[in-house]
């Protein structure tokens with residue numbers, strides 16, 4: 001749906017915000033662009049949407065060059081900014097209809113109605129924006145971006161500064177849009193958001209894309225698992241018969257921790273070996289649990305590794 005090739009951006013004054021970025025966004029996916037403050041997320045989105053000119057490289061949207069065929073490329077894109085900048089006294093219906101007009105599309109009240117209904121704003125269509133709650137205002141931003149029937153939707157930090165309940169509501173809205181066939185690109189600081197929503201994840205750091213990966217593959221590849229065995233009787237030391245397993249004794253001798261790579265077949269088959277050896281030395285296990293590293297652990301280690 002979107003192809004970014006060799007994209008660089010150096011701002012006047014010499015700061016290079018994007019460094020030779022290559023990226024492909026697939027039709028119908030939710031792609032999360034994850035990165036620390038100042039990494040270049042907004043700059044990248046602005047260049048893709050044709051709002052900021054690149055210093056080098058090119059972008060196509062469904063095959064249309066976003067500079068040479070700007071109008072065609074831009075018409076395919078809906079952009080959801082963080083803040084509502086519309087007139088507070090305008091009604092929901094008017095502000096959303098007006099957004100459609102900006103793209104030169106003929107009036108289509110039936111489409112506006114569908115958009116408002118899908119975002120549960122229909123009942124509020126005659127309300128002025130200042131009469132809406134924070135969550136409704138966020139949904140108006142999405143409705144405005146969808147008014148001209150775009151195929152791609154960019155959400156710039158859709159849940160920045162919103163409470164947990166509203167965040168969940170936004171996630172649900174975004175998922176429904178994806179189910180309707182809209183390709184979604186969101187930027188976020190919240191790793192939980194990427195973990196919850198994304199099909200694929202791109203990590204950007206100092207203007208460079210350091211990784212693009214399917215979320216599940218990423219978590220399998222880079223994730224580690226820990227198996228903790230809680231013992232009936234505490235130990236002073238790991239029994240010699242078990243030293244080959246690389247166990248750590250924790251919780252004042254009450255627990256043994258076994259770390260392994262979640263993706264490795266070899267390692268997981270060694271778990272049965274470990275359990276058999278535990279049995280052989282007569283250790284009684286009271287309880288056990290496993291923990292897999294989260295996207296947050298992976299992200300922190302990625303950013304630290306390259307710091």
Ligand SMILES: Nc1ncnc2c1ncn2[C@@H]1O[C@H](COP(=O)(O)OP(=O)(O)OP(=O)(O)O)[C@@H](O)[C@H]1O
Pocket residue numbers: 011012013015016017035036037038039040041042043044
């Ligand atoms: N118009 C500009 N002129 C000069 N430098 C700029 C300009 N716009 C952005 N930058 C710089 O480019 C870098 C990337 O900024 P950008 O807004 O893309 O980051 P971001 O990843 O969106 O950050 P955040 O998560 O904080 O929103 C920053 O160092 C910023 O100061």
